[in-house]
Amino acid sequence: MSARVSCAGCGPAAPIVLPMARTIAVALPKGGVGKTTTAVNLAASFAAEGARTLLIDIDPIGSSGVALGFTPSTISTGLYDVLNFVAAFPAAIYHTELAGLDFVPCNVRNLQNEERLAKLADNRTILRNMMRGVVDRYDYILIDCPPSLRGLSTAALAAADSVLIPVRPGHFSLDAIDKLFTYLDWMRENTSRPIAVEGIVITMHEPNTRVTEITLRELSSRYRRHILSTMIPRSDTLSEASFYGKPALLYNSASRGSTSYRTLAREIIARQQAAQQATLQPTIMERYGA
């Protein structure tokens, strides 16, 4: 990778105090809702905010790598080698063009590789165990999941502190959210880790359509407290940027698609800061008797 660049004109308005390190799985058991677009552009936005960020692609299709400009010839080691115990996790970490953003590709080359990876993921703690040595190096780790539950997605959820759920307005997205929430309940009962919901983010938002209106109404009635206030508009820039192998903020930093992911990153950081303050408060009060 040549010299890394910062996002021109993208500096944070004021220095931010980053919250504790967090691993976020970007997941929904439905294809084409914007998981990869969200994982790539949110990761880039965290990095632009000054957070040390790692994006892990756990989807054998490998779209995150394509969206960041990687090709099979630029990837020598990846998640496949790590989960097969052929390489250590740090050997699969690549710098990206954007300063502050690192990437682990899912270098699955054929169907046999894919089947083998699915088998390895039967051990649902495999990714969490492999990541152990690198978690402290980052403020945010995002994992781009495939459009299914179980297998690789379960391994990602078991490694994550929280799940971010991109939802494209539409009936089937709502069904997929119900399925995911049921699955999260099952995971909480069957694993020792309480996985939180980072939030539901509306993607490809088009105001004033009937589908958007119904989806938002249904979502509000069932999952109001999880809905993030930032919505990602439908924006050609986001699709175009992936053709050029760049996060949108390096392709067109002023576009609505790019700025909406910057806003989303700030919203998530602010929520996490507020949650941390709330848990610290009683400790401080106990200690100082305030």
Ligand SMILES: Nc1ncnc2c1ncn2[C@@H]1O[C@H](COP(=O)(O)OP(=O)(O)OP(=O)(O)O)[C@@H](O)[C@H]1O
């Ligand atoms: N906000 C947006 N505006 C316009 N196009 C978008 C937006 N978000 C995503 N897209 C496009 O929609 C398509 C699907 O997006 P993406 O690949 O991110 O979904 P996904 O959930 O990761 O899909 P899969 O489940 O297949 O991995 C892509 O062509 C992407 O460029």
Ligand SMILES: [Mg+2]
């Ligand atoms: Mg994807």
